[in-house]
Amino acid sequence: MARRATITGWGKCVPPISLSNADLERFMETSDEWIVERTGIRNRQLSHVENTDLAELAALRALACAGLEASELDLVVVATCTPELLCPSVAAMVQDRIGATNAAAFDLNAACSGFVYGTSVVAGMVESGFAERVLLVGAEKLHYAMDYRDRGTAILFGDGAGAAVFEPSSDGDGVLAVDLGADGGKGGTMLIRSMGSRGEPSFTNDPAVFGLHFEGQAVFKIAVQGISASAARVVERAGLATDDIDLVVPHQANARIIDSATRRLGIDSSRVFVNIDNLGNTAAASIPMAISDALDAGRVKAGDHVILTAFGGGVTWGSIALRWGSRTDPVGVHEGELPDTDQNCFELLRDNLDFYAPLHIDKPPVV
Numbered sequence: 001m002a003r004r005a006t007i008t009g010w011g012k013c014v015p016p017i018s019l020s021n022a023d024l025e026r027f028m029e030t031s032d033e034w035i036v037e038r039t040g041i042r043n044r045q046l047s048h049v050e051n052t053d054l055a056e057l058a059a060l061r062a063l064a065c066a067g068l069e070a071s072e073l074d075l076v077v078v079a080t081c082t083p084e085l086l087c088p089s090v091a092a093m094v095q096d097r098i099g100a101t102n103a104a105a106f107d108l109n110a111a112c113s114g115f116v117y118g119t120s121v122v123a124g125m126v127e128s129g130f131a132e133r134v135l136l137v138g139a140e141k142l143h144y145a146m147d148y149r150d151r152g153t154a155i156l157f158g159d160g161a162g163a164a165v166f167e168p169s170s171d172g173d174g175v176l177a178v179d180l181g182a183d184g185g186k187g188g189t190m191l192i193r194s195m196g197s198r199g200e201p202s203f204t205n206d207p208a209v210f211g212l213h214f215e216g217q218a219v220f221k222i223a224v225q226g227i228s229a230s231a232a233r234v235v236e237r238a239g240l241a242t243d244d245i246d247l248v249v250p251h252q253a254n255a256r257i258i259d260s261a262t263r264r265l266g267i268d269s270s271r272v273f274v275n276i277d278n279l280g281n282t283a284a285a286s287i288p289m290a291i292s293d294a295l296d297a298g299r300v301k302a303g304d305h306v307i308l309t310a311f312g313g314g315v316t317w318g319s320i321a322l323r324w325g326s327r328t329d330p331v332g333v334h335e336g337e338l339p340d341t342d343q344n345c346f347e348l349l350r351d352n353l354d355f356y357a358p359l360h361i362d363k364p365p366v367v
């Protein structure tokens, strides 16, 4: 049987500061009812620590779940579009902190499709024999790039990290097929301009260009088409029919995108995993966090056919078909936690609200 890459460990790190729809009503003109109806989101979690801290804890939890020592890893990859620094990579910092002394490390940016792109890369490394044990993390601190007075964007996103360990299998389990694609011509529909080299040194201090720019409706349409077509291709490439699919774990962008895309695919909601209500859209972290939650909820059994599918900035899209291996319960548990905080969301976002205030001078003061 061909050598494949299978997931043997999973873990997530959910930061502790809640930002509910009722909290958002205090920054901007919106309502819980509007947000739930249009997006399915009721709450998101924000991080008081850096992206790397979230990634590290998710990584340690995934390693304990797999029953591995960090020194047994050959490679650490972090998918992110909000790295703590551009150089060194988040992956290199995680590699050092967890003690993965024998591993190479790099970051990968395909925005919300990052974990799917990352899975294709690490699966290729394992299948080819270039690597034996690989840690793939999706980690984001998206709140950093949000204008919390902009109701069209800030309602959607949250922070978090999820991780998975991939190891070789020879019994048919693991990644069966991959579909990846991109349309760079539509890249302007989702922009984070504050973290690249474009512009003068003062560039990042201008609130008009700093935050995420986002064309919600355009993205919505591209996402529904992109996800359903890509997922259909990967199902076919894996030699499966839609009836063979036990669970779809989609990128958690918007409950309506997930509904429309999976309906087009012919998969009913009982076979789709959704946790967007509590976490919002966490970009590259959303699929690995959803995998963890699906395992914890007993939604994945040995031998299940699982589809991962995502759409994101770039624009990029991609899907993975895999057959879940024998591990559905963790080998061990990592007990560490993030450092405590007594900040609430209003305290955490105070500087953000002040920074963007000049763009909203016609609006009433908040909180």
Ligand SMILES: CC(C)(COP(=O)(O)OP(=O)(O)OC[C@H]1O[C@@H](n2cnc3c(N)ncnc32)[C@H](O)[C@@H]1OP(=O)(O)O)[C@@H](O)C(=O)NCCC(=O)NCCS
Binding pocket: 029, 030, 031, 034, 035, 038, 039, 112, 151, 152, 153, 155, 156, 215, 216, 217, 219, 220, 223, 253, 254, 281, 311, 312, 313
């Ligand atoms: C952002 C999104 C929720 C907006 O929903 P929508 O149904 O497209 O809403 P529209 O942008 O058409 O806005 C409709 C109205 O609601 C208003 N509105 C927008 N955000 C609002 C909010 N948070 N609360 C209340 N009203 C809001 C708009 O101003 C507009 O009002 P108008 O008709 O008076 O101009 C939706 O487009 C979306 O989810 N897009 C994709 C998001 C995504 O996940 N992207 C990342 C993919 S990786």
